[in-house]
Amino acid sequence: MSQVSNPVKKPLPEPTHWSKPFWDACKKHELHIQKCKDCSKLIMYPKRYCPHCLSENLTWVKSEGKGVIYSYTIVCNNPPTAFLSEVPYVVAVVELDEGVRMATNIVQSDFEDIKCEAPVEVVFEDITDEITLPKFRVLK
Amino acid sequence: MSIKGKVAIVGIGEVPTGRFPERTALEAAVTCCREAILDSGLKKEEIDYIIPTGHLADSRFNTDLIFSRLVEELGMGSHLKGNLQVMSGGASSATMLKTAAGLITSGQARAVLCVHSEKLGTGKSSQEVIDLFATLGIPSEWETPYGMHFSAVAALFTQRYMYETGTTPEQVAAVCVSNRKWAQLNPNAMFRKPLTIEEVLQSKILSTPLHAFESNVLADGAAAFIVTSAERAKEVTDTPVYLLGEGSRVTQYSISQALDMTRFGYEEAGKEAFRSAGLTPQDMDIAEIYDSYPVISLIALESLGFCERGTAGQFVLEGHTSPGGKLPMTTNGGMLSQGHTGAGGGVAILVETVRQLMGKAGERQVPNARFALETATGGTYMDIHVSIFGREPV
Numbered sequence: 001m002s003q004v005s006n007p008v009k010k011p012l013p014e015p016t017h018w019s020k021p022f023w024d025a026c027k028k029h030e031l032h033i034q035k036c037k038d039c040s041k042l043i044m045y046p047k048r049y050c051p052h053c054l055s056e057n058l059t060w061v062k063s064e065g066k067g068v069i070y071s072y073t074i075v076c077n078n079p080p081t082a083f084l085s086e087v088p089y090v091v092a093v094v095e096l097d098e099g100v101r102m103a104t105n106i107v108q109s110d111f112e113d114i115k116c117e118a119p120v121e122v123v124f125e126d127i128t129d130e131i132t133l134p135k136f137r138v139l140k
Numbered sequence: 141m142s143i144k145g146k147v148a149i150v151g152i153g154e155v156p157t158g159r160f161p162e163r164t165a166l167e168a169a170v171t172c173c174r175e176a177i178l179d180s181g182l183k184k185e186e187i188d189y190i191i192p193t194g195h196l197a198d199s200r201f202n203t204d205l206i207f208s209r210l211v212e213e214l215g216m217g218s219h220l221k222g223n224l225q226v227m228s229g230g231a232s233s234a235t236m237l238k239t240a241a242g243l244i245t246s247g248q249a250r251a252v253l254c255v256h257s258e259k260l261g262t263g264k265s266s267q268e269v270i271d272l273f274a275t276l277g278i279p280s281e282w283e284t285p286y287g288m289h290f291s292a293v294a295a296l297f298t299q300r301y302m303y304e305t306g307t308t309p310e311q312v313a314a315v316c317v318s319n320r321k322w323a324q325l326n327p328n329a330m331f332r333k334p335l336t337i338e339e340v341l342q343s344k345i346l347s348t349p350l351h352a353f354e355s356n357v358l359a360d361g362a363a364a365f366i367v368t369s370a371e372r373a374k375e376v377t378d379t380p381v382y383l384l385g386e387g388s389r390v391t392q393y394s395i396s397q398a399l400d401m402t403r404f405g406y407e408e409a410g411k412e413a414f415r416s417a418g419l420t421p422q423d424m425d426i427a428e429i430y431d432s433y434p435v436i437s438l439i440a441l442e443s444l445g446f447c448e449r450g451t452a453g454q455f456v457l458e459g460h461t462s463p464g465g466k467l468p469m470t471t472n473g474g475m476l477s478q479g480h481t482g483a484g485g486g487v488a489i490l491v492e493t494v495r496q497l498m499g500k501a502g503e504r505q506v507p508n509a510r511f512a513l514e515t516a517t518g519g520t521y522m523d524i525h526v527s528i529f530g531r532e533p534v
Contacts, residue, residue, distance in 0.1 A: 013281040044397075045282045071303070071401065073295035073347040075287060080274040081267055083287040091292045091347070093396045103283040103396040116303040133285060 008082045012131050019046040021060055026132040029124040031063040033098055044100035065122035067096040067136075072106060072114055094120055094136050102134075109138040142416055145533030147241045148373035148380035149365050150251075151180025152491045152498075157361035157479035158330040159261040165201050168362035169257035170213045176253065176364040177214075181376030185219050187366065188249035191236045193256045193483045194227030196272065197263030210255065221249065229276060229518030230430060232256065233486035234388065234525030240367040241383060250368060256484035257362035261330075269358045277519030279394050288395075291355060293520050294433040295347035297401040301435045302349065304402050304450075309349065311453025313340035315434030316353055316476050318462045323473025325463065325504035328488075330359050330479035356432050359479030363491045370533050379498040384419065384511070385528035387412025395520040404517070405524035406443030413526035414445075419511060421445040424528075426512040427467055428493040430486055431474035440515055441469070444526065468506045471496060486516035490527075497531050 015023045025032035034043040036050035037057040049056050072092035079087055090106040092114075106114050108123060120136040127133055153175030155168045169192070177184050192205035208223040210216075222243075228235040233256075240252035260269055274289035301307065317337055323329035335353070343353040373380035389405030392398045414420055421444060429440045441452040446467060455461070461469035472478045472492035475485040493514040495501050510532070516525045 010287075011280065011284045013285050015281070019281065045279065045394075071296040071300035073292050073299055073350070075289075075292055075295075075347045076345045077352070078266075078270055078291060078346050079287055080271050080289045083289075086287060089287055091286055091288055091296070093296060093401075101396050103286055103288055103394070105286050116300060135286075 010082045012127060018048045022046050023131065025060070026124060026134055029132070031065045031122050031134050032060040033063050033096070033100060035059050035061050042098055042100050044102055063096055063098055063122075067094045067120055069106070069114065069116055069118045069120055070095045070101055071116055074111060074114070090114060092136065105135045107135045107137055113138045113140065143241055143245070143386055144384050144416055144418070145370055145382050146245050147367050148370050148382045148533070149494045150182065150368055150373050150377045150380050151176040151178070151366040152364065152494050153179060154328055154363040154488065154491050155361065156328045157359045157481060157488065160360045161262040163360065165195060165198065165257045165259045165263070165362070166204070166209070166213070168360070169210060169255055172257075172362045172364040173210065173214055173253060173255050176366050180366045180368075182251050182366065182368060182372075184214065184216060186368070187216065187251045187253050188220065189222040189224070189240070189243055189252045190216070190220065191224060191226050191239060191252060191254045193232040193236055193254070193487065194225060195258055196482045197259040227483060228523060229483055230432065230486045231516040231518035231523045231525050232483040233490040234516040234527060237367065237383070237490065237527065238386065244367060244369050250372065252367045253364060254367065255362070255364040256481070256487040258481040258484045259360045260358035260482050261360040261479070263360070277393060277395070277522055283394055283396065291346040291350055293395045294355070295350040296395055297521070298350055298433065298435040299348070301402045301439060306450060307438065307453040309341055310337050311457050312354065312434050312438070313337045313351070314453065314457040315431065315437045316340050318456050318459070319431060319470050319474045319476045321462045322471045322504055323477030325502070326473050326478060329473040329477055330357065331473070331477045350433070354434050356475035356480035356485070359481050361479060361481035361484055361488065363484060363487045365487075365491055365494060379500070381494045381497040381529050381531065382533045383527060384530045384534075385413040385415070385417025386526070387416065388523065388525040390523040392520065392522050398521065401521070403439060403443050404521045406440055406515075406526070409524045409526045410444040413513070413528050417528040419528060423511050424467070424513045425509040426471060426493070426496055426506050427461070427469045428489050428512055428514040429470050429474075430489055430515045430517050431470050431476050432480060432485065434476065436517070436521065437470065444513065463504060471501065471504050471506065489516070490514055493529055497529055
């Protein structure tokens, strides 16, 4: 992780006015999911309008932060420049118990415990004053 | 209105795929456009539209394509009605063809020239290409911060597919070997040395379970094809290749939001294509499957009805898709062996489909091929296009 070996900064999310509540919740170490007040469907990733019914009447619900790994990969070689010093790292798609999926990293876990359908829970990594990334660890 | 038998491809052109630092993208483009025009039997004055697809390596050249550079290079300024870029990443072959078919069947064009030229092999360093592809179909706010990139995208669906179907690493690697056997017969292919399953599985891991030899390699390349009406096609060539059926689905933008990354949109797109052609998988003599990574070929074989779920890997391992097999697949060697030219990887496969049905595929010609299925897909497998072609307009 030294600045010398990897001078390229890792890219950070640039929140939009409609995604800002998601990132504000992450700062408080809470995972929030957008929800449509008209059709009641959950929305991931946050959208300007409900992608199901095009309503602009949207709200947020707090996720329990639990789910399973839908798929994963251990990145070993040829990552993007900003991640050259990070290998090996784990990219995954997690399916939350609420039913939506999100891309993330699996951290604080032994590689042999990382499997499709393995149960996971959210953990939060404070990156800057503005950005906290939700990541997941395998539940044993 | 059905598209069946209404339009035909009458001319094709292609330059070798690989690393050609001395060959500019412009030279490659005009070379294959000229070849396609000469191949077609049409007068160039009959071509009413040029459709160049997107070029990724150099935005200046892409701007040239958008702003009609080819019109001047090919001397078409006295009569051309439109020059429009159609860009859907790897699916551009299909969206160019659909656009051309629409222009022709609606009477707005007599013939349409579709072209791609790319320089990802020598126009950028390999790390620049990794970084460029890490922006294609990958949300900057939601996935880029986690180190998502193209190998990871492919690894995610490969992992899930192997988990759900029990397909083995050897069976996945067998796709690379099948494609290489075809590439050995293709003078335009980048990789023509024999390849074994062991060599694939011994190559370094990029992102588990994906090996380096299971990844396409970005290359320089160009290809062109000309579409005209079925009526005109019969007059100008003895080897028209008719579009018989089309089906497609666009299911997502990002890989994490794919409804089912072990199927994507193939089943629906395939059913639509077979229904519009009035044909079945059993009628197909060739399956020209878009193969940027090996598991995508297995997903296609299963979801399109050529194999039962979970059996495509063994089907390929047994040699049925290799030269001499019962279902020749991706007969130019595909992106895994001919080389991946961005939006052009699919164009090369479409041109190969036409070449086979024209009977001009040389050493790798599939004997008596009447019907062929061709697929294209872009970005994070966000869109799946299936086309069916035949030597007769039936």
